[in-house]
Structures are given as structure tokens and as C-alpha cells.
């Protein structure tokens with residue numbers, strides 16, 4: 001599974017998975033919309049500085065928004081809403097948690113976080 005951060009429309013969605021999940025045109029529109037929302041949120045995160053207390057609070061709030069988008073994406077794809085399969089939280093701008101290790105843990109209750117991460121160092125997100 002490859003979840004590179006991308007801003008594209010419907011053409012970037014996996015057509016085999018769309019067919020397998022029996023997605024309707026409305027579902028697809030919803031998925032594309034959620035991807036744009038995700039992309040916008042990431043752009044806002046990039047512009048914030050985690051060493052600034054006010055920005056740090058904003059980052060935490062945007063991190064919560066990403067979590068919500070991940071749940072809505074699972075619903076739009078027709079998957080069970082399960083945070084153990086979320087893959088955006090460890091790819092957030094400024095996140096210091098190990099990406100490859102967390103891909104390996106996907107679908108398990110074991111998330112690998114580092115204390116220096118502005119989002120997950122204190123397990124706030």
C-alpha cells in the first residue's frame with residue numbers, strides 16, 4: 001500500500017480498490033474532497049513552527065483534524081473505521097516518528113512514537 005501525499009483528483013485513486021469496494025460516484029467525489037481537505041491541512045501545518053507555543057497548539061488541533069479526516073476516508077472507502085489502520089498521523093509535517101516502522105505496524109495496536117515529536121511526544125494526538 002502506498003499513501004504518498006498527493007493533491008490530485010479522481011485519477012490518483014486506485015481503480016482496482018474503487019471497484020473492489022463498490023464505490024459509487026458520490027463516494028468517489030467524497031474521497032476526492034477529503035484528499036483535498038487533507039492536502040490543505042498539510043499545507044497549513046508546513047507553515048507552522050513547532051517551537052512556537054501558539055503554533056504548537058495549532059499543530060495539535062490540525063493533527064486532530066487529520067485524524068477525523070482519516071476516519072471519514074475509511075467510511076467513504078467502505079472500510080471499518082479503525083485508527084489502527086490510519087497512516088497519515090506519522091506522515092504529518094514536523095512529525096518525527098519513524099515512518100517505515102509505523103508502516104510495518106499498520107493494523108496493529110502498536111504505534112512507534114518518539115518523545116521529540118511535536119504531535120506524539122506526549123501522546124496528545
Ligand SMILES: [Zn+2]
Pocket residue numbers: 089090095096097113114117118119120121
Ligand atoms: Zn509524530
